[in-house]
Amino acid sequence: MDLSGLRFTKMHGLGNDFVVIDAVRQSVRLDTATVRALAERHRGVGCDQLLIVEPAQGGQADLRYRIFNADGGEVEQCGNGARCFARFVVDQGLAKGPEIRVETLGGLMTLRLLDDGQVTVNMGVRRLEPAQIPFEAAAMAPGYPLTVDGATYEIGAVSMGNPHAVLRVADIDTAPVAALGPLIEAHPRFPQRVNAGFMQVLSPAHIRLRVYERGAGETQACGSGACAAVVSGRVRGWLAPRVAVDVLGGRLMIEWQGTGEPVLMTGPATTVFEGRITDEPTHHA
Numbered sequence: 332m333d334l335s336g337l338r339f340t341k342m343h344g345l346g347n348d349f350v351v352i353d354a355v356r357q358s359v360r361l362d363t364a365t366v367r368a369l370a371e372r373h374r375g376v377g378c379d380q381l382l383i384v385e386p387a388q389g390g391q392a393d394l395r396y397r398i399f400n401a402d403g404g405e406v407e408q409c410g411n412g413a414r415c416f417a418r419f420v421v422d423q424g425l426a427k428g429p430e431i432r433v434e435t436l437g438g439l440m441t442l443r444l445l446d447d448g449q450v451t452v453n454m455g456v457r458r459l460e461p462a463q464i465p466f467e468a469a470a471m472a473p474g475y476p477l478t479v480d481g482a483t484y485e486i487g488a489v490s491m492g493n494p495h496a497v498l499r500v501a502d503i504d505t506a507p508v509a510a511l512g513p514l515i516e517a518h519p520r521f522p523q524r525v526n527a528g529f530m531q532v533l534s535p536a537h538i539r540l541r542v543y544e545r546g547a548g549e550t551q552a553c554g555s556g557a558c559a560a561v562v563s564g565r566v567r568g569w570l571a572p573r574v575a576v577d578v579l580g581g582r583l584m585i586e587w588q589g590t591g592e593p594v595l596m597t598g599p600a601t602t603v604f605e606g607r608i609t610d611e612p613t614h615h616a
């Protein structure tokens with residue numbers, strides 16, 4: 332891999348951090364090792380996800396957006412990343428805004444930059460059928476028993492384009508995120524692994540959430556995880572259509588009016604710095 336000269340922008344959405352690369356105006360060839368090296372926090376730039384901005388392939392979108400977890404795996408969806416993508420492409424003159432249509436592996440998404448600097452992402456229609464998540468279960472249900480390390484927990488299973496398991500806990504501060512997160516992430520009933528959300532319900536319109544992300548570990552925020560938690564909480568009868576979701580890095584507003592309606596997520600997108608790779612970053616296993 333030869334990355335020298337590669338220009339990038341470091342961004343974050345409530346502390347879920349990204350290396351954003353413009354692959355419209357520079358040529359970029361990334362493999363798993365390269366992504367891991369750039370994401371590495373001690374020898375690379377450091378990020379939870381790497382976002383690549385490319386020209387659209389079809390005629391319906393302004394641009395294409397690809398997402399790689401820190402472990403190098405390409406994934407379908409990243410909600411916080413989508414907000415940063417919107418801010419990036421407008422700031423860099425790659426799109427006019429305020430509305431941007433973007434292709435992702437998970438489908439077409441519409442993003443809107445608001446006057447107050449926040450971004451609303453139309454995350455599309457959630458999927459709950461087990462095969463579409465994918466999740467091994469005999470039939471669709473609001474909650475499923477999941478046995479992990481000899482104990483059984485009730486989880487909700489939701490696809491926001493990417494797979495999520497949502498577990499309700501009494502208090503996220505004491506929830507066993509570090510111990511249980513990796514076991515749920517790699518549970519054999521989720522053949523493509525899963526993002527594991529731990530949700531504390533404060534009221535029907537207010538939850539707290541921690542997410543152990545597939546391919547990245549616990550992050551300070553997970554946008555698709557916030558949407559999945561609200562969908563799961565609504566389906567299980569606990570939540571209202573509009574919910575404030577407090578994640579470790581701040582607050583997201585999530586709105587879901589119900590079956591057939593899209594899930595809308597609103598939150599900030601922050602640019603931290605721009606950089607250029609000089610020496611090759613390396614991944615130290």
Ligand SMILES: N[C@@H](CCC[C@H](N)C(=O)O)C(=O)O
Pocket residue numbers: 347380400406407408409410411412493494526544545546547550552553554555556
């Ligand atoms: N941080 C993201 C989700 C990134 C992808 C996820 N780890 C996966 O593997 O599906 C978000 O804000 O949604």
